[in-house]
Amino acid sequence: MQRDLDWKPLLLVPALAALALPLVGSSSTWLTLTVAGLAMGMIIFIIASGLTLVFGLMDVLNFGHGVFIALGAFVATSVLGGMSDWTASEQLWRNLVAVFSAMLVAMAVAGAVGLAFERCIVRPVYGQHLKQILITMGGMIIGEELIKVIWGPQQIPLPMPQALRGALPLGDASIEKYRLLAVAVGLVVFAALAWTLSRTKIGLLVRAGVQDREMVESLGYRIRRLFVGVFAVGSALAGLGGVMWGLYQQNVVPQMGAQVNVLIFIVIIIGGLGSTGGALIGALLVGLMANYTGFLLPKLALFSNIALMVAILLWRPQGVYPVAQR
């Protein structure tokens, strides 16, 4: 998305994977972990992309983003629970129909709630960072409690559809089918996002708005309306990510939003606030790192991501792709 492609950050992902190979030891385990890490990274990217664009456009840091993740996942439990004869079927296409309809419903619900969230929670505090952090955090708490009221506070299992279970053997390594699906969906979302941002007029305006909001406004475009759209799309993407995260973990808890929130903050800081390309690299790095350390040093998994962020910030204090003018 930049004219002079800054290639150094792109090398980080393969570098991290290569570095982990001797530490993990066996190459089949390494392959399994790498695919798992990439799948997790793609899911995190889907969630984080909306957040980073919202920040880039309007300087709004939404601490309540996590609530849309949980919302999407809980909607998916209801939809998939209602389509149990479709998910229990052995046929792949029937499973996929069930999963995709769950994704669509979750995206619609999360997008609609996102619109309401923007209207009631975020709009009154534009331009006031301190209040934004406090208010969106409050919104997060309220949302989480409402989810508990609707679906109950307990953990709900979200079983994988029949044909998506199990793994494909690839040499010595085995690769879970669902992870391949996650990578595929992630790539589709990334392609759609990249195409919209770089090839359509709306994308042009969004990118211009991230770079210099006032200039776009002075040219006569209503950036606020654009922003509302980006906010809704970002929430919908978080809902989609929530469905995928829930299926990945195979169960959902109301607190999952807060848990994933921590990961996506690390991702967008690594990527540079406002940069989609940076968010992709950050997400892949975090996904890989989480899986490698989960295997090597399970107790330090969360700290490894913080260490990764610190290392990146020492190298580029504004994130790997700093957004201009900030």
Added chain:
Amino acid sequence: MNTLGRILSNDWPRSRLLAVLLLALLGALALAPFLFPGVKALNVAAKILVFIVLAASFDLLLGYTGIVSFAHTMFFGIGAYGVAIASTRMGGGWAALGVGLSLALLLSLVLALAIGLFSLRVRAIFFAMITLAVAAAFQTLASQLSDFTGGEDGLTFKVPAVLSPAFEWAEEPFLGVSLDGRLLCYYLLFVLTVVLLAALLRIVNSPFGRVLQAIRENEFRAEAIGYRVVVYRTTSSVLSALFACVAGAMLALWLRYNGPDTSLSFEVMMDVLLIVVIGGMGTLYGAAIGAVLFVLAQSYLQDLLRLGSDAAAGWPWLAALLSPDRWLLWLGLLFVLSVYYFPTGVVGRLRSPRTRSGPHTPT
């Protein structure tokens, strides 16, 4: 007046009603064991003392410096765990308390310094996100290192014999209250709270505190005048971490127990945010007033919710909303509404009843 002024660092309440409230609060807390007999009332009073220190130290960061930290309970927890772990390992004694608290203070200092230097160097908004991540990681770590921290169950330990309920230093009850170690422990907390609050007042009213407020109002201008914004912000976050650590030690001393839910959980963080916002950001008196209101509400409002939930048993939806487990929902709503409509908090309102403008929030 002069001595009092010096104790308060010439930061007068500046409102007659507020002054009366504060005096009443001081009196009530000083005489709590005699005025409100009973175990629950004394526990509530002790909790108020701890939360006054905790909220006041958070206000140094949120209200005076204008940065949001979500790791404040981490330092609170470090203080509590410091005392708990040392007392479990070394047996309950003053030496254990001293060692535990000093190690906890040292750890808080190092952690706060590291977090501050890393995140405040770039942009204050990073601070909020990074503290959230570090606090989450720390909480996970604390429950995983169960050999050391007791895991989810926490640690129950002995305090110095003088402070334990079994120690009676007078045969006869005085005014109907038995003079035991529990009473001594309460007054130890009370004295500590007063001293720490006076120290915090000294800090925020010093030239250093003025610089913090200048940074809060206009970071760019403060930097242009020649103040190193990073240094001031980091110092403020370190100081606030140290005070929170002492507050944690006070809590552990009173409860003779510490676990992840009592001191590290995100709910405690939410409580502190609410206390500071409701009481009034940017005034330490606000933290005191907020802590009292909040702890009283927390201790007695849940009973009220239970009544409401029972009354609404006919409508399952309403009953679910009013269930005492959903107490955080109402807290969150209260929090959002008070940030919107009540940005200067109780103290801000008392000081300027007509105008609604308060301290500027940084942009």
